[in-house]
Amino acid sequence: MSFLSNLINGLSLGSVYAIIALGYTMVYGIAKMLNFAHGDVIMVGAYVAFTIVSTLGLNPIIAVVTAIVICTGLGMLIERVAYKPLRNAGSPLAVLITAIGVSYLLQNIALLIFGANTKIFQSVISVPVIKLFDGQITISGETSVTIVCCIVIMIALTLFVNKSKAGQAMLAVSEDKGAAQLMGINVNGTIALTFAIGSALAAVAGVLLCSSYPSLNAYTGSMPGIKAFVAAVFGGIGSIPGALIGGILLGIIEILAKAYISSQLSDAIVFAVLIIVLLVRPTGLLGKKITEKV
Numbered sequence: 001m002s003f004l005s006n007l008i009n010g011l012s013l014g015s016v017y018a019i020i021a022l023g024y025t026m027v028y029g030i031a032k033m034l035n036f037a038h039g040d041v042i043m044v045g046a047y048v049a050f051t052i053v054s055t056l057g058l059n060p061i062i063a064v065v066t067a068i069v070i071c072t073g074l075g076m077l078i079e080r081v082a083y084k085p086l087r088n089a090g091s092p093l094a095v096l097i098t099a100i101g102v103s104y105l106l107q108n109i110a111l112l113i114f115g116a117n118t119k120i121f122q123s124v125i126s127v128p129v130i131k132l133f134d135g136q137i138t139i140s141g142e143t144s145v146t147i148v149c150c151i152v153i154m155i156a157l158t159l160f161v162n163k164s165k166a167g168q169a170m171l172a173v174s175e176d177k178g179a180a181q182l183m184g185i186n187v188n189g190t191i192a193l194t195f196a197i198g199s200a201l202a203a204v205a206g207v208l209l210c211s212s213y214p215s216l217n218a219y220t221g222s223m224p225g226i227k228a229f230v231a232a233v234f235g236g237i238g239s240i241p242g243a244l245i246g247g248i249l250l251g252i253i254e255i256l257a258k259a260y261i262s263s264q265l266s267d268a269i270v271f272a273v274l275i276i277v278l279l280v281r282p283t284g285l286l287g288k289k290i291t292e293k294v
Contacts (some may be wrong), residue, residue: 005137006259007252012143012212014251015150019205020228021235021243022157023198029238030174030194033092036099037078038202039225040106045071045203046121046210046220047114053122060124067203075199076192078102083195084188103222110218118217121210142212149208153201154244161240166193174238223267227254230274236284245285 020042027035045067052063082102086095127141161167172180173190181187202221209224210216227250235246253273257266277285 002259006255008137008139008143010252010255011248012146012251013255014231014248015146016205016209016212016224016247017228017231017250018150018244018247019153019201019208020224021232021247022153022240023201023205024229024232025235025237025240025243026157026170026194026198028232030170031083031087031191033083033095034099034229035078035083035195035198036096036225036229037082037102037106038198039221039223039228040103040110041071041074041078041199041202042206042209042221042225043110043216043218044074044106044221045206046216047110048203049124049207050119050121050210050216053124054119060126063124064204064207067207068200071199071203071206072196075195075202078199079192079195084191087191107218107222114218116217118215121214121216123211123214124207125211140212142208146208146212149204150244150247153204154240157197158240166190170194227267227270230271233284234274234277236286239284239286242284242286 020038023038024035027033027038048067048070049060049063052058052066053060082098083095086098123142125141125145127145129141130139130144131137132139161170169180169185169190170193172183172185173187177187180190205224205228206221210220228247231246231250232243233246234250235242235244237243250270254266254270257269261269
């Protein structure tokens with residue numbers, strides 16, 4: 001029963017990684033850049049929800065909606081101010097360094113506003129505990145809501161990309177920006193929309209993560225952000241189903257490693273598995289090999 005319980009916890013943590021990884025994989029798939037500030041948007045969303053619930057005492061639903069709205073606006077602002085001017089810079093290194101700079105900027109702003117002390121995050125989820133096998137296994141409300149949210153977001157995002165006009169524009173931009181622009185697609189607007197969706201998902205992930213693991217500080221999003229990036233690469237960066245599979249597998253591996261091997265070595269085991277997978281399949285589990293045109 002303990003294995004099944006750990007597996008459920010792994011699904012819950014993996015669902016959070018998957019939601020974060022979806023933001024990474026969408027931005028990379030369309031804008032062909034790695035937004036390493038994505039993890040800190042998670043932290044911003046969690047702090048917004050924390051302030052509204054714990055400080056202002058408002059309804060948790062208001063907190064979640066406000067966090068999504070603010071993070072969406074923040075994602076679009078970051079793209080407009082930091083990344084858009086460098087889109088034609090030629091060197092991906094310039095964008096990467098800028099992303100790291102934005103990450104440190106958000107962390108230090110959070111330190112100035114909220115201080116360095118870790119806050120206890122009050123869960124915004126009030127779903128009852130589910131008991132299985134005569135109470136031998138208990139599934140917390142946070143766990144069940146996290147898994148359901150991941151499934152719903154995955155289905156909604158897949159339908160949006162494949163069925164909507166904006167989604168088709170995203171696919172066209174990811175294939176060839178120049179050709180998409182010639183066809184009348186607003187490339188800048190499409191990339192901004194991608195950042196908006198990714199940042200909204202980061203807000204949801206931040207609230208779910210801190211509801212399950214109720215501690216919050218300026219560095220809360222750093223390690224989950226890195227692990228979610230690992231999950232995106234693991235599954236095949238640029239692939240939406242790959243982000244889901246990579247996130248779920250990563251969460252399960254991490255929880256099982258903590259339970260049966262060593263809690264101190266769990267992170268090292270996660271990254272070691274990534275290295276092994278990439279040695280066998282460099283494009284990730286569902287990634288496609290891209291042939292460069294000369």
